[in-house]
Amino acid sequence: MNNAYFDFAEPKNEPVLSYAPGSHERKALQAAIAELKGQVRDIPMYIDGREVRGEVKKEIRPPHEKSHLLGHFYPSTEENVHDAIDAALSVRETWAALSWEHRAAIFMKAADLLATKYRFRMNAATMLGQSKNAYQAEIDSSCELIDFLRFNVHFLSQIYKQQPLSPSGMNNRMEYRPLEGFVLAVTPFNFTAIGGNLPTAPAMCGNVVVWKPANTQVYSASVFMEILKEAGLPDGVINLIYPSGPVLGEICYAHPYFAGVHFTGSTAVFQSMWKSIGNNISRYKSYPRIVGETGGKDFVFVHPSANVNAVVAGLARGAFEYQGQKCSAASRAYLPANLATEIKEKLVKELKTMKMGIVDDFTNFINAVIDEASFDNIKRYIDNVKDSNGAATILCGGKCDKSKGYFVEPTVIETTDPSYVTMCEEIFGPVLTICVYEADNWIQELEVLDGTSPYALTGAIFAQDRHAIDYMTKALVNSAGNFYINDKPTGAVVGQQPFGGARASGTNDKAGSILNLYRWLSARTIKETFVPVEDYRYSFHKED
Numbered sequence: 001m002n003n004a005y006f007d008f009a010e011p012k013n014e015p016v017l018s019y020a021p022g023s024h025e026r027k028a029l030q031a032a033i034a035e036l037k038g039q040v041r042d043i044p045m046y047i048d049g050r051e052v053r054g055e056v057k058k059e060i061r062p063p064h065e066k067s068h069l070l071g072h073f074y075p076s077t078e079e080n081v082h083d084a085i086d087a088a089l090s091v092r093e094t095w096a097a098l099s100w101e102h103r104a105a106i107f108m109k110a111a112d113l114l115a116t117k118y119r120f121r122m123n124a125a126t127m128l129g130q131s132k133n134a135y136q137a138e139i140d141s142s143c144e145l146i147d148f149l150r151f152n153v154h155f156l157s158q159i160y161k162q163q164p165l166s167p168s169g170m171n172n173r174m175e176y177r178p179l180e181g182f183v184l185a186v187t188p189f190n191f192t193a194i195g196g197n198l199p200t201a202p203a204m205c206g207n208v209v210v211w212k213p214a215n216t217q218v219y220s221a222s223v224f225m226e227i228l229k230e231a232g233l234p235d236g237v238i239n240l241i242y243p244s245g246p247v248l249g250e251i252c253y254a255h256p257y258f259a260g261v262h263f264t265g266s267t268a269v270f271q272s273m274w275k276s277i278g279n280n281i282s283r284y285k286s287y288p289r290i291v292g293e294t295g296g297k298d299f300v301f302v303h304p305s306a307n308v309n310a311v312v313a314g315l316a317r318g319a320f321e322y323q324g325q326k327c328s329a330a331s332r333a334y335l336p337a338n339l340a341t342e343i344k345e346k347l348v349k350e351l352k353t354m355k356m357g358i359v360d361d362f363t364n365f366i367n368a369v370i371d372e373a374s375f376d377n378i379k380r381y382i383d384n385v386k387d388s389n390g391a392a393t394i395l396c397g398g399k400c401d402k403s404k405g406y407f408v409e410p411t412v413i414e415t416t417d418p419s420y421v422t423m424c425e426e427i428f429g430p431v432l433t434i435c436v437y438e439a440d441n442w443i444q445e446l447e448v449l450d451g452t453s454p455y456a457l458t459g460a461i462f463a464q465d466r467h468a469i470d471y472m473t474k475a476l477v478n479s480a481g482n483f484y485i486n487d488k489p490t491g492a493v494v495g496q497q498p499f500g501g502a503r504a505s506g507t508n509d510k511a512g513s514i515l516n517l518y519r520w521l522s523a524r525t526i527k528e529t530f531v532p533v534e535d536y537r538y539s540f541h542k543e544d
């Protein structure tokens with residue numbers, strides 16, 4: 001019997017634990033790290049609720065401690081991809097038919113399990129597998145993922161409530177159906193929370209999902225899958241597999257029931273996906289939803305009236321937390337000549353205090369970058385400064401060492417050329433490039449900023465002059481999807497700063513907001529007339 005509308009009230013953001021010395025959470029997290037390091041985890045795929053293992057194993061090692069073996073996973077074959085799609089489609093109707101309050105309860109329970117029983121295991125897995133410090137893991141794999149789950153349940157219940165007008169004589173209603181097929185979730189290495197949100201947001205809407213995380217995030221993704229199973233997610237609703245991108249794409253994009261992709265990752269991969277989907281467009285039962293949040297070249301623009309200490313703190317945290325591997329990380333800064341010397345001196349002094357090393361030592365602010373390919377890529381940008389014919393110099397940092405783990409010092413490059421390569425391209429590492437401009441030319445410099453990179457993800461302005469703040473906010477209207485005033489460009493919180501960028505940075509469907517959920521729904525409008533007309537003629541047909 002369904003005789004009531006079940007609502008889910010707006011939640012509060014999950015409080016961030018401090019992990020200060022002597023705290024309960026610090027001890028619990030250290031114990032969870034020790035426990036995981038004492039095991040070699042054998043991580044299966046999850047297809048139709050079954051644990052599936054293949055012939056070939058791939059090792060997982062902490063990026064900051066290559067000598068330690070954490071576990072292994074099984075790269076998926078073509079057959080595994082087909083099985084995952086078939087499993088998803090086989091439960092499509094029963095999952096869509098489950099009453100909303102029971103579907104919602106599964107994700108609310110998963111949030112509660114993560115907030116309590118699994119919190120430290122999940123954070124420890126993220127610290128070890130992705131080289132995050134305790135605080136960065138807490139805000140990502142616990143708080144943000146818990147918020148995604150709880151807020152999305154709330155947003156969806158808001159959507160379900162929205163109904164059209166019904167004048168007398170009829171009843172009009174809207175049903176918010178899931179898509180007719182399966183949704184593919186392809187997730188990046190850098191946020192465990194994104195890994196969890198991309199499959200669950202469509203699933204919550206009644207869709208069935210094939211989820212492929214980055215190989216470098218499989219370790220923590222599998223912990224989330226354990227939580228979903230314990231929360232009661234029915235078999236086949238979310239299928240977790242680890243194929244290569246091309247194998248996955250070839251099978252999924254050619255499938256008639258491919259209903260959409262929920263992607264976060266680099267711009268190049270997203271553009272190649274879109275092309276393949278376009279090439280297959282005539283095969284599909286319906287037009288696939290293409291949602292992708294991609295790369296950035298996030299800016300900090302400092303106005304001549306800015307508060308220097310606020311700028312220095314914003315750059316230190318905004319560019320270097322999690323080794324600059326946030327899509328929102330500040331990676332180019334424009335400094336006015338009147339403040340530049342003081343900002344540079346103070347920033348360099350601060351960066352020299354940042355300790356770098358393994359995640360087990362909580363005093364380390366900087367850990368390793370994700371893998372060797374990323375290390376080599378970042379190092380290339382740093383090494384190339386030498387060959388820039390004086391266009392760029394290294395202000396601090398620059399040392400890279402991959403003997404024990406993939407360590408790159410927090411590095412500041414200064415350039416006199418606002419279109420120098422590191423002002424334009426996403427590096428995805430702890431590298432900030434600064435460019436000093438004439439203070440009187442700040443308005444022209446905004447145009448330079450706006451035209452320098454194809455991206456428009458995040459950006460921050462620092463100023464105390466209110467007219468300047470107003471001017472910059474308007475002038476940079478298309479330069480960023482998340483725009484910050486007197487704050488760093490990172491650290492968006494679910495429910496507070498819905499996240500996503502435009503231009504080459506993605507479709508701007510704002511993860512963790514109501515806008516995103518609409519993309520996973522296909523509304524059906526139903527009109528019922530109580531007393532139908534029985535004569536096709538209108539009054540005006542009658543003779544005078």
Ligand code: NAD
Nearest residue numbers: 187188189213214245246249265266269293294295296327
């Ligand atoms: P990536 O593009 O290398 O990988 C993302 C995912 O795509 C992974 O699961 C990967 O295995 C998969 N993939 C790679 N090639 C594929 C192919 N040909 N077909 C299908 N899937 C394929 O990105 P990454 O290194 O994991 O993450 C870093 C990137 O993600 C950066 O560019 C960053 O800016 C971006 N990012 C953006 C946001 C955002 O919200 N805008 C958030 C986080 C990360």
